[in-house]
Amino acid sequence: MPIEMSSRRSRITDEEINELISKLQSLLPESRRRSTSRASASKLLKETCSYIRSLHREVDDLSDRLSDLMSTMDSNSPQAEIIRSILRS
Amino acid sequence: MLAFRFLRALTLVHRTTPNSSNAARSRRIQRAAFASMAYSAGPRRAWSRALLCRFHFHRARRRCAGRSRTAGVPRRPSTTGSPADGLRRLVPGGTEMDYCSLLEETADYIRCLSKQVKLMQSIVDSVGPGGR
Numbered sequence: 001m002p003i004e005m006s007s008r009r010s011r012i013t014d015e016e017i018n019e020l021i022s023k024l025q026s027l028l029p030e031s032r033r034r035s036t037s038r039a040s041a042s043k044l045l046k047e048t049c050s051y052i053r054s055l056h057r058e059v060d061d062l063s064d065r066l067s068d069l070m071s072t073m074d075s076n077s078p079q080a081e082i083i084r085s086i087l088r089s
Numbered sequence: 090m091l092a093f094r095f096l097r098a099l100t101l102v103h104r105t106t107p108n109s110s111n112a113a114r115s116r117r118i119q120r121a122a123f124a125s126m127a128y129s130a131g132p133r134r135a136w137s138r139a140l141l142c143r144f145h146f147h148r149a150r151r152r153c154a155g156r157s158r159t160a161g162v163p164r165r166p167s168t169t170g171s172p173a174d175g176l177r178r179l180v181p182g183g184t185e186m187d188y189c190s191l192l193e194e195t196a197d198y199i200r201c202l203s204k205q206v207k208l209m210q211s212i213v214d215s216v217g218p219g220g221r
Contacts (some may be wrong), residue, residue, distance in 0.1 A: 012189050020192035027199045032153050045172035048195060052179045055202045059122050060115075062209035067115035069216055079216045087097055 015043075024048050092208055095125040099212075120144075126205050135190065138199045139182025 021041050025033060028051055036047050073080060098121035106114045124144055130137035141218050176191060177183035183191055 017189065017192070020189065022197070023196050024199075025193060027196055042172050045176055045214050047171060048177040048199075051181055052176075052195075052199065052202070055199070055206055056179075058206045059119060059202070059209065062206065062213060063115045063119040063122065064111070066099065066209065067120050069112045069213065070099075070106075070114060070174055071111055073103070073216070083100060086173075087093070087100065 023044075091125055091129040091204060094128055095121065095208060096212075098125055107188055120207055122209065126201050130197070134194060134197055135186060136181045136183075136194045137201075138183075146211070157219070 018041075021044055025036060025044055028036065028047060032047050032051055036044050039047070099118065102114060102117045102121060106117060109117075123140055127137040127140035127144070132138050132141070154188070173188065173191065176195055180186075180191065180195050183194070186194060
């Protein structure tokens, strides 16, 4: 039993916890799901942590790329005009 | 709508950082990403409330003290403790949640994070070299 369960424990069943953990598993990408198909809850939570860290890294990388693109983008470019017209409507 | 908020934030960053370094602009874009996510999710979720609090707190602090480099952005956690502890440090507001809520909030956080990543990827794809 996880030590962090609160005093709500008497109302929350093991089944509900397992359901929530399955839901997390279903959110993992295919490759990570395969490696945790018969894993313990603990292994699944570790994999979920790893997945969140990789998503954070993607936001980092994509921010860098957007920043690079912005520095080369001209305010009069067609892309800038498209974005302006979307925001105006 | 997430796309609208994020695009609007991006144009603001573009307008206000003509002479910034790419690194400084990148940090602002990263903040805009998490801010858009949090505003779009609104106050219905504990993780988004935690992010919104963090942004307002840091904005108020900035007026008195100097710049905070990573204001609002989830910090890189250490790797000690149980897996649930790890999750608590990664999900905004996670340290305040009971185990059940932590699992629910994590699922929602992951869904919103992946949407944000997909949005940023599609902007890069369409605006980048070779995009129409």
